[in-house]
Amino acid sequence: MSKASKIPVLEVKNLVKKFKDFTAVDDISFDVKEGEILGFLGPNGAGKSTTINCILGVIEPDDGKIKMFAKDISQNRSEIMKKVNYCSAEYNVAWNLKVYEALFFYCCLYEVENANARIERILDQMEANEFKNKFLRDLSFGQRARISLCKSLLNDPKLLLLDEPMASMDPDMVDKGIRLLKRIQKENKISILYTSHNMWEIEQIADKVVFVNNGKIAAQGTPLDLTRRHFLADTDEPNLREVFIKLSRSEDEHI
Amino acid sequence: MNISRIYAIVLRHFFLAIHQFERITDIFLFPVLALVLWGFLSSFVQFQTPSLANFLLGGMILWVIFERVGSNVGVDFMFDVWERNLMNVLASPIKLPEYITGLVIVSLLKVLISFLAMWFVATVFFGFAINLYGISLAAFWVNLVFFAVVLGIFNVSIVMRFGNTIGPLTWILPFAIQPFAAVFYPVAVLPIFIQKIVWFLPISHVFEGMRFTFTTGRFQSLEFLAALGLNLVYFVIVIGFFTYIFNLVKRKGSLAKL
Ligand SMILES: Nc1ncnc2c1ncn2[C@@H]1O[C@H](COP(=O)(O)OP(=O)(O)O)[C@@H](O)[C@H]1O
Ligand SMILES: [Mg+2]
Numbered sequence: 001m002s003k004a005s006k007i008p009v010l011e012v013k014n015l016v017k018k019f020k021d022f023t024a025v026d027d028i029s030f031d032v033k034e035g036e037i038l039g040f041l042g043p044n045g046a047g048k049s050t051t052i053n054c055i056l057g058v059i060e061p062d063d064g065k066i067k068m069f070a071k072d073i074s075q076n077r078s079e080i081m082k083k084v085n086y087c088s089a090e091y092n093v094a095w096n097l098k099v100y101e102a103l104f105f106y107c108c109l110y111e112v113e114n115a116n117a118r119i120e121r122i123l124d125q126m127e128a129n130e131f132k133n134k135f136l137r138d139l140s141f142g143q144r145a146r147i148s149l150c151k152s153l154l155n156d157p158k159l160l161l162l163d164e165p166m167a168s169m170d171p172d173m174v175d176k177g178i179r180l181l182k183r184i185q186k187e188n189k190i191s192i193l194y195t196s197h198n199m200w201e202i203e204q205i206a207d208k209v210v211f212v213n214n215g216k217i218a219a220q221g222t223p224l225d226l227t228r229r230h231f232l233a234d235t236d237e238p239n240l241r242e243v244f245i246k247l248s249r250s251e252d253e254h255i
Numbered sequence: 256m257n258i259s260r261i262y263a264i265v266l267r268h269f270f271l272a273i274h275q276f277e278r279i280t281d282i283f284l285f286p287v288l289a290l291v292l293w294g295f296l297s298s299f300v301q302f303q304t305p306s307l308a309n310f311l312l313g314g315m316i317l318w319v320i321f322e323r324v325g326s327n328v329g330v331d332f333m334f335d336v337w338e339r340n341l342m343n344v345l346a347s348p349i350k351l352p353e354y355i356t357g358l359v360i361v362s363l364l365k366v367l368i369s370f371l372a373m374w375f376v377a378t379v380f381f382g383f384a385i386n387l388y389g390i391s392l393a394a395f396w397v398n399l400v401f402f403a404v405v406l407g408i409f410n411v412s413i414v415m416r417f418g419n420t421i422g423p424l425t426w427i428l429p430f431a432i433q434p435f436a437a438v439f440y441p442v443a444v445l446p447i448f449i450q451k452i453v454w455f456l457p458i459s460h461v462f463e464g465m466r467f468t469f470t471t472g473r474f475q476s477l478e479f480l481a482a483l484g485l486n487l488v489y490f491v492i493v494i495g496f497f498t499y500i501f502n503l504v505k506r507k508g509s510l511a512k513l
Contacts, residue, residue, distance in 0.1 A: 050508065053508070056345070060502065060505040091342040092338055092339040092340055092343075093343055098274075105263055105267045108259055109260055109344070109349055135274075
């Protein structure tokens, strides 16, 4: 693939984050190239969210450098974030507003032109138009996650930071969500950092996988590469489940 | 500062207000009920000392304005925490000064509505003429609101640090200041040592200065300058405090956990 020659949209170098004595992110480096979907896979507590929050600027790293679009985020945050968006199933968009109002609010925050048309289009794509005039608080967990995903697409981002975005969706919706993301990613050449502990999602969506455990990168490569290296040498089917189990247990076995 | 992003914050709270009955009662009902109580009290007092009546009612209205702005900035911030909406806001291009400015504008708009409602009830139902003394009192009003904004930013800082559990403090704080603010009586009635502490409160200079104008019709520039000077000092301090807290919670990682 010619992707190696492309400029990185997101560069993370030697990122370190400690919470008191506990090192949540331990010298992590990776980059996401233009038009690439990087799967950030790892067990609970591996340091995935901490890494994303450092990228967002919500957590201050202890060490390391983060660049987006070749610019340092500590200096150009506001300009950079116009081209970026974020979604996590863990957080809501304005619980006590109606879906349409909440999305309109985010359109204003991102200075989206033709906000009405944009909201309509994205709700249609996510099959969420029926929720338009409902309060977010009245939706189910998974439906709210869908609206969060809609919110993350409002500003036509060049880089999407998705932190377990589909954690609470049913398998049918996850499938649709992944297909939608892949389509949008192809049409608009967006880059995605996709965090999950769900191997199936990552297999479906990721061009490349970074596997983190205990704050460190344990392995990286394409899903098939990883499977061949850590599970079955001569397979043609990626099987991240086996890789996952092997890599996340390997540390305990050494003890 | 980006107007669209500030507008977004105002809009978000407008949507919140139109859907939530308690938000509306907060804007209308609470101030009007307070006014009704003080309106009757003032009517009663008017038999003995007419000047005192006007003065009580005026003080009460100004107090409500201070108390509302002072606590509302923090409460509106808490809504983003309660609704788990804060992370998505912080992940946007918004800058903190824009966010805070938006919250302050929301509080000012709300208090303007509260004021109009109180003013209406005071003039129409109680027949009190709220004497504004033109520009000289406006100068004090600005200082009153200025100090309320300082208090509001302080409240946002402590909520950011300690989470919503600290919430009640943001309601109590203005009332903790009230006895020393000399809203309804001159600073001179306070014990000497408290008078010294009270000197450091911009709001007590505001009320002293306004009382002077009420009784003499003249402008007390010394009180005005003291209020303004103290406000500017506290504003710088509270911005420093806010920045310190923001950096602290980013280091601790607790901002993402709010
Ligand atoms: N603010 C914090 N203070 C202390 N420890 C934290 C904080 N945030 C995360 N951690 C710890 O850091 C580790 C990594 O967390 P996180 O990045 O959320 O993991 P995940 O990979 O599941 O997203 C966990 O053990 C978690 O308990
Ligand atoms: Mg996580």
